[in-house]
Amino acid sequence: MWKRKMMLGIVFILSFLIIGFSVYAGIIIFGNYAIDEKELVFNESTTVVNQEGYEITKLFLENREVVDLEEIPQHVQEAFIAVEDHRFFQHTGIDFRAIGRALYRDIISRSKAEGGSTITQQLAKNAFLTHEKSWMRKTKEVLIAVNLERRYTKEEILEMYLNRIYFGHGAHGVEAASKLYFDKPVNDLSIEEGALLAALPKAPNHYSPFLDPERSKERRDLVLDVMERRDFITAEEAVRLKGRTLPSDQTKITQNPAYLTYIDMVLLEAEEKYGISENELLKGGYKIVVAMDPDAQQTTYDNFQKDDLFPASKDGQDVQGSVVLLDNKTGGVAAVQGGRDYVRKGFNRALAERSPGSAFKPVAVFAPAMEENLFNPFSLLKDEEMDFEGYSPRNINRSYAGEVTMFDAVKNSVNLPAVWALEQLGVETSKAYMEKQNILLEDEGLSIALGGLENGVTPVQLAASYRTFANEGTYSDPYFIEKIYSRNGDLIAENETEETEVISPQTAWYMTRMLESVVEEGTGSAGDYKGALAGKTGTTSFESVEGAARDLWFAGYSPDLTGAIWMGYDRTDSDYYLTDSSAVSVRAFKTILGEINDRRSETALAFQKPSGVEDLAEPIRLVEITDLSADFSVGFRGAHVDLEWSGSGDKRVHYRIYERTGGGKTLIDEVVGETEYTVQGASLFSSSQYVVVPYNPQIDREGSESNVAEARFRLFSQDNAS
Secondary structure, three states: HHHHHHHHHHHHHHHHHHHHHHHHHHHHHHHHHHHOOOOOOOOOEEEEEOOOEEEEEEEEEEEOOOOHHEEEEHHHHHHHHHOOOOOOOOOOOOOOHHHHHHHHHHHHHHOOOOOOOOOOHHHHHHHOOOOOOOHHHHHHHHHHHHHHHHHHOOOHHHHHHHHHHHHOOOEEHHHHHHHHHHOOOHHOHHHHHHHHHHHHOOOOOOOOOOOOOOHHHHHHHHHHHHHOOOOOOHHHHHHHHHOOOOOOOOOOOOHHHHHHHHHHHHHHHHHHHOOOOOOHHHEEEOOOEEEOOOHHHHHHHHHHHHHHHOOOOOEOOEEEEEEEEEEOOOEEEEEEEOOOOOOOOOOHHOOOOOOOOHHHHHHHHHHHHHOOOOOOOOOOEEEOOOOEOOOOOOOOOOOOOOEEHHHHHHHHOOOHHHHHHHHHHHHHHHHHHHHHHOOOOOOOOHOOOHHHOOEEEEEHHHHHHHHHHHOOOEEOEEEEEEEEEEEOEEEEEEEOOEEOOOOOHHHHHHHHHHHHHHHHHHOOOOOOOOOOOOEEEEEOOOOOOOOOOOOEEEEEEEEEEEEEEEEOOOOOOOOOOOOOOOOHHHHHHHHHHHHHHOOOOOOOOOOOOOEEEEEEOOOOOOOOOOOEEEEEEOOHHHEEEEEEOOOOOOOOOOEEEEEEEEEEEEEEEOOOEEOEEEEOOOOOOEEEEEEEEEEEEEOEEEOOOOOOOOEEEOHHHHHHHO
């Protein structure tokens, strides 16, 4: 009998051991199968900063900043351990005492009240499971918790838990919560502040100090009591800390509308240039250093909200616009606005192609023509009505001078000289220069000269091509991202600027000087700006309505910034078109640049001429001479005629003195900068007639003849004649 009992006992013990081993093996096998370590990689906020480290914004699916356990003060850790799992460092993932109490409550209440979960179990639930209340989910939670304890140290589990849990109002993890509730990093938290954070995960909205301060304080004080009971703080400390106030102002992560276009373009560049998707950026915990100048970005946005800087709206529909500003030294985008009311992922007008009008002339015609040594700034270009194999452009004012210098063609935005110059240059040659600046055109006609393009260019492209002039003839692609760091602080991407020499520094400097004249006294003279500025206007016509326009442009640069601004309707038709000139865009550009300069310590008053290049002299302007006088005199050296006239005041002007003879005239002499001349050896017995003709050596052209002055010898003056 006793043998049978012994055998039954042995069988029972073996069965228990086999079952226990099987259960344990099941726990290990299931746990290993259920634990996907990728689930323990937290979604973390990406931070966008400028070069000086100023935080511009955060990008996230979950607002979280992962911190090491060493950065979390001991008293903050103790607050969570006290209220959530005071036997955390003793159990192996499951606290059987707590489970027993929880099961008892579940049976008594006949519901799944769900209590007794350890910190490890809570991590298992949050990382791997849903929040349904069922025995199966609870069983899985236990299995995974045991395996987490086998794989990780207690410190690693506590660190993952504190970085994962949700604290309400969009904050995940203790670092984000600390900044949300107290506007400071977690390592600066006091004991009672740590106790408040520990009070929240049980029911974040229920205990939020912003939603229910009284209930929140009761819960925080309970945590302090538990900390005192677990010997983490003294009774005296608990009493004193309960008297501390709760935070009342939520520290919000602002979504500054001024930054929306820029952030969208950062996301676009990260994906296209560096292969990092938006989804990855929103949860990868990166730090992105961008080229933004926050002051410039804010200034562009603020001015885009001002109706008086834009053409008047029509039938309630506002004229739209976009603007891009580039840093001249780096080529980085300092500021960009994709519209006056831009929304995230909206229509980005900074990337919309538009016909640039006359703002394209310097890029497509004049700079390439000078670089090819076809012309110089004072070369004379044809300015007359011409037909180019069916293409018959017109000057805006319908007047033609016959010929005009390149300088004046640029300054006054004369159309025909630009088209004629492009014909001399060749369309393919022009396009080759633009291709070096990432402007790829399918157009083949001479309308390129006037910016009449099939698809157009974007404000970003136009600004980048004008920066070539500001950058001594060298082009580089605009960029937004300077550097990208991983969540571990490793540099994983960095902008590498590739520069292409498009034109020589000499050609670039000539263009700068001519474009300065546009701003000073040409089509870009509208508005006020204190400082050096060069640029060009552009207008495209809306043919269906006389005098109407589709697009208004200004592209230009100061010594520090280069930019392009566009104004117009998104869709131009017979109801919505512009009647203003490009003077509106000029004034807006100057206003924006002027306000940016006001925030800076210095404003450059002049462009710095590159070393080794010749400066461009001011154009010589001839005047009409109408007061030439001739005085006949007799002296010791014989008879002579003294000529005198009023000149232009420019000492570079040449004056050619002619004597009229018969039906023609004979050149006597040429003087430079002088406004008087003596003709020696005049005849006493006959009169002589003289004219003076101003001559411009820059263009090798004479001006108009002066009035005719006659010199005659008189024995007596008229007053003494009898």
